[in-house]
Amino acid sequence: MNWTEKKSIRVAILDLYEGFANQGMRCIREILNQFGENNNIDLTWDEFEVRLEKKVPDLSYDIYISSGGPGSPLESEGSEWEKIYFNWLSKVERWNQNEAHVQKKQVFFICHSFQLVCRHYKIANVIKRKSTSFGVFPMHLLPDGKDESIFNGLHDPFYAVDSRDYQVITPDHNKLRQMGASILAIEKERPHIPLERAIMAVRFNENMIGTQFHPEADAIGMSLYLQTEEKKKTVIENHSFEKWESMIEQLNDPDKIMWTYSHILPNFLFLAIENLQLVEV
Numbered sequence: 423m424n425w426t427e428k429k430s431i432r433v434a435i436l437d438l439y440e441g442f443a444n445q446g447m448r449c450i451r452e453i454l455n456q457f458g459e460n461n462n463i464d465l466t467w468d469e470f471e472v473r474l475e476k477k478v479p480d481l482s483y484d485i486y487i488s489s490g491g492p493g494s495p496l497e498s499e500g501s502e503w504e505k506i507y508f509n510w511l512s513k514v515e516r517w518n519q520n521e522a523h524v525q526k527k528q529v530f531f532i533c534h535s536f537q538l539v540c541r542h543y544k545i546a547n548v549i550k551r552k553s554t555s556f557g558v559f560p561m562h563l564l565p566d567g568k569d570e571s572i573f574n575g576l577h578d579p580f581y582a583v584d585s586r587d588y589q590v591i592t593p594d595h596n597k598l599r600q601m602g603a604s605i606l607a608i609e610k611e612r613p614h615i616p617l618e619r620a621i622m623a624v625r626f627n628e629n630m631i632g633t634q635f636h637p638e639a640d641a642i643g644m645s646l647y648l649q650t651e652e653k654k655k656t657v658i659e660n661h662s663f664e665k666w667e668s669m670i671e672q673l674n675d676p677d678k679i680m681w682t683y684s685h686i687l688p689n690f691l692f693l694a695i696e697n698l699q700l701v702e703v
Contacts, residue, residue, distance in 0.1 A: 431458075431695055433467035434479035436507070438491030438534050441474050445647055446490050446532070449638040453687045463695065473503045478510035481517055481527065485694045487687075490533030490636060495541060495548055495588055508542055518629050528694035530687065531632030533586060536624070539632060540590045545603060546621055547592040556657070557665065558672040558679060559584045560610045561622050561635060567606035570623075572631060572689040581678035582622075583639035584609070589620040590634055602627055637686035641673040648673070 435450055447469070458465035470477040479486065498504045518526045531539050541548045560579035567573055573580075593605060606623035623633045647653055648669055657666040672678050 430464040430466055431485065431698070432483045433465065433485045433487065434483040435467055435469045436478065436486065436488040436510075436535070437469050437471050438473055438489050440491060440493065441471075442492045444490075444492075445640075445643045446636065446638060449636075449640050449643060449683075450487055450489065450687075452640065453638060453683070454691075457688055457691050461692075472507055473498075476503045476506050478506055481513060484525070484527070484698055485691065486514065486527060486529040488529065488531045488535035488632075490535065490585075492534070494550075495534055495537035496550075498538075499541070504538070507538070511539070511542070514630075518627075525698055526629045528690070528697065529630040530690050531630070532638065533634055533636055536632035536634050537586075537588055537590055539626065539630075540621070540624065543597070543601065543603075543626065545594055545597050545601065545624070545626075546590045548588060548590050551587055551589050554587050554660065555584045555589075555609075556586075556661070557584060557669050558582070559635075561607045562610065563607050564605055566604040566625070567623060570606050570625060570631075571693055572686055573606070574689055575685045576682065577677070579610070580682055581672065581675075582633075582635035582637060582682050583644060583679060584635045586634065591618045591620055593621060606631075607633075631690065633686070637682055639679060640683050641679045644679065645670060645673045 433454060435447070437447060439447060451467075454465060454467055457463070468479065468483075470479050472478060473491070514527050514529060517523050537548050540546050558581055561582050563573060563578045563580075568578065598604065603624055603626045605621050606625055608619040609622050610619075620634065622635055623631070625631045648657065648666065654666060657669070
């Protein structure tokens, strides 16, 4: 397949960070940059600030990535920006359901976006956690996850950055079946703790997928972020010095965060562009 013959690939990034300082947007840009360069693809992107500016992309893009973000995925229900966001999602769904549109729009939802979409589709409960989950944790693949192409090349379990105060649990299996959706991964299994494991990845349909962890997180950026005086103090106060030290150590392990960083979103982009190529006339 000669990708050099493909027209420019256009990506829309939906920024849900609400103006808060973050590493997520930088990491997404870096992955797009590296992917375009490594594969000799004319890949361009635009960013849309959803929560403050209430901006969403139109349907002229090939690929959409919806970011993580701060705050509660419950309290925004019914807000103006959320109505605009879900109106955009409905338009993408209608496009993909239209048989006349042979080129489908591919969408990836990250963390906060993932929680919003799970709530929107009513496929599971979204609730506040008893405590913040923040760190590098193992993600366990379920049978459907082992057959999922975006996880190609990953170990089971694989490791990812997790940063959230909320969680998606208690799946509605009837609703999932009706949608043609499947749960791909869950958080670390801890048999000695009587708490339900959170859902960490879902394929919503053949064109939409998402993770509750951060596949875009890179080791260098996260390490620098954790070593800032403010963040180091926060982690030590809320968790412990040992927790902070363990995170720094795991970030430097090439088989953990950098392995995930170099596989999941690049796999998603590769498959999305390959699907566009297959129907190119």
